[in-house]
Amino acid sequence: MTQHQTLPTEAETGYHYQVVRRAIDLIDQAEEPLSLDQIAAEMGMSAAHFQRLFSRWAGISPKRYQQYLTLGHAKTLLRERFTTLDASHAVGLSGSGRLHDLFVRWEAMSPGDFAREGAGLTIFWGWFESPFGPAIVMGTDKGICGMGFAAEMGEEAALTDLFSRWPKADFIEDPMMLRPWVVQAFGAGDGQIDTAPLFLIGAPFQIKVWEALLRIPSGQVTTYSEIAQAIGKPQAVRAVGTAVGRNPISWLIPCHRALRKSGGLGGYHWGLPMKRAMLAYEAVHAET
CATH class of the missing domain: 1.10.10.60 (Homeodomain-like)
Structure with a gap:
């Protein structure tokens, strides 16, 4: 290993x-x-x-x-810490110095490049310990493009999962290349927001959904239907849910902050215990 x-x-x-x-x-x-x-x-x-x-x-x-x-915490979040994305004009996030919200500088791969399934793209990867157990992190020379967690599904499954997102890319194991960005991502850096860029690899619709997720402040939540409204596709709630689930950069693009309108947690690709731990972790630090 x-x-x-x-x-x-x-x-x-x-x-x-x-x-x-x-x-x-x-x-x-x-x-x-x-x-x-x-x-x-x-x-x-x-x-x-x-x-x-x-x-x-x-x-x-x-x-x-x-x-x-x-079980009632999600409903409490919706009641007390609900973010209306339509009313949010700030692209940046305003979390504390310990959280990943210190940076949102990102760019997206062009739709044509995305359609080639990573062909011609070099992706570096490595394993890191995180506040949520083992984390697999991937990135290009432009920024972090993938992050997953193995505590629930196991390391082999998590690694295979991210590799399958870009099957034609060239993968190189090089954790030292990624380490400065990962230090920032988990709040252990010096707070410089320009040292941990994101590189979003997805279809245009997915990119819009992920951009909306980036506007949810730490310690707050929104709903799938609110995201659909925010991107101008109010009837596309199910498609939004699918795009949220396909977010390749978990934690940093905070898909864990998206809940069902009923207050249910919904799904989480890396396991519901992980989603609950992330929401609780942020709620705690939002009050300290």
Whole structure:
């Protein structure tokens, strides 16, 4: 297995996320809120150790974080942190210095180039530890073009998934080439917004949907129907959902912030526990 690149100040977050993921699964299955002792026991840790480790990842206590993972949290987000994209004129995002919203500089591949399925394109790739477990990151000389997470589906499946997006491209394993951008992407850089560009590879309709996703501020959410309205295709809600699901640069193009109008989470390509963890992580940091 290829060795993962570890980011400065994020050296242990992959392991921490595994603990968080197991806690999320436990919380999902519980009919009532769980005590710190109960969760820690299931994790095979003392309460003090679990609280310390968990708080280092989330920034708050397991009890408080558990509130963000309840089934009603998505509805709360829609009620209190809903973003109307039609009214959003700012292309840039305004997250805190720790989050990926520090940059939105991006360009898109031309439709003709996209139709060639990556032919003539060189894509560099590498594995990195992230706040959400192992992350596969891909990029061209123009910027990051792919990001996926392996905590739920496994590393081989995640790697194959992204390779299949551009089957005719030339792939070169070179994590050091990508590392400066990845450092920025996970909030470990110096906050310079021009060091982590994105290179969007998709059909014109998909690009419009992904651009709309970039306008959703951290800690807030929108709906698939709102995105359809924002791109001038109000009847294309299902197509919007498909484009959201095909977003190749997860986390950075924040498809996890798109919810169903009912308040349901909808799907998430890399696993619903991952989507819930990302939303909770952002909600926590939006309040700190």
